[in-house]
Amino acid sequence: MEGLLVDYIQPGSIAEELEIEAGDRLVAINGQRLRDIIDFTFYADDEELVLEILKPSGERWEAEIERDGDEPLGLVFAPPHPTQCGNKCVFCFVHQLPRGLRPPLYVKDEDYRLSFLYGNYVTLSNIGRDELDRIIAQRLSPLYISVHATNPVLREKLLGRSEILPILDIMRELAAARIVMHTQVVLCPGLNDEEELARTVQDLADLHPSVQSLAVVPVGLTKHRKGLPVLEPVSADYAGAFIRQWQPEADRFARELGAPFLFLADEFYIKSGIPFPPLESYGDLPQIENGIGMIPLFLDEAAHVLKRARKGKPVTITVVTGESPYSYLTEFLDGLSVRTGAAFRAVAVRNRLFGASVTVTGLVCGGDIVEELKGVELGDAVLVPDVMLKEGEGVFLDNMSVEQLREALGVPVVVVESTPSGIAGALRQVRSM
16 A cells, blocks of 8 residues: 555644544655655755545645644554564574464564664664665664675575675665664683684774664573574573683774773673673663663662652552563562561562473562462462563553453552663552552
8 A cells, every 4th residue: 555554643633623534645745755654854844845645535735834843743653564484593582482372472573674673683684775865865873784794695594594795795885875873792611712703893893983883782592492493591600701702802992992882781791690780881771771780870870769769658569570670670579678677578480381401580470470480379469570571552462461460369450661660660560459
């Protein structure tokens, strides 16, 4: 279908005054045909606009608009259909999912538009000349790029795909056009570590400041890998050796480039037990959505929250978490209990769905919470971190809803922001119940 499907009209907006309705399609702006929301944003920047609207009946409208400055049109569009990924990455997490989860979880997207719009990581393995020209012409920046290795032969092996453009050629062209890039490497022991990682890191550092950050994250392996390539997990010993080798390198790059550049995933420090570097070494946290800097930020905020905490009504609260952050959360909750008079208990939920090697909080499902809390005295409420739930829908990976969890546990369930402030706010909420 041509144009952009209108999903919603904001009340009191220009679009409402023009009697544009949900279900209409915006086909063109000032004669420019629209392919997606990026085109809309790019072409709708003028104060004088001519909109071509296609009604569900097939009737076409033309609406002329004169607006003041950047007054929004009030059009909300249906989300784009992502381009599907054609890679067969040896470490692909989607290939390791069990059956019975939410259907969207099995969709692999590889769409540079979603990288620009939402910060999704893409390999750019399906990009061609037209897409590159568009990125440069419309200045789609920043982009988030999964590099994994700059060695072309190794990268094709990792992606399970041949005859793709060398990633460095693409990135050099983007850098010349001043497109900002954030990058990542999924580290697979014995494949893209050691000399290959050193090569990748240096190649990307050479593109700084266009390449502003590089995250190295350990490969995630579930118990559902039957028929998939055999990969070595990142052990505690490996993580410790990796930190001792690469944290000094990260410090060196920060000095030489004048800003933090190389970031090592929190999981390396958690597995090894090595203390985290200071929060300031993470800069403005460009890789926090990649699980990098989350624990140092949590610890920093925890200290401020504890200073402000005060005594109040005694309540008993259970907080569920993944196994990775358990010790850090427990330390904070112990301090919060002393400061507030509330009794907090953290429970680390073992990941029965994906396997023991998956320990992050965001991959805990509702069924595993129920199983873990059997026989546990839950108190007045159970706090569930919001990262366990699909945003806007309130369901876990296994499709269990928050209400179903409450019914299974028999106590109030409060969804909280996964921060010390979020937990402190939940305490006030439980006290008011």
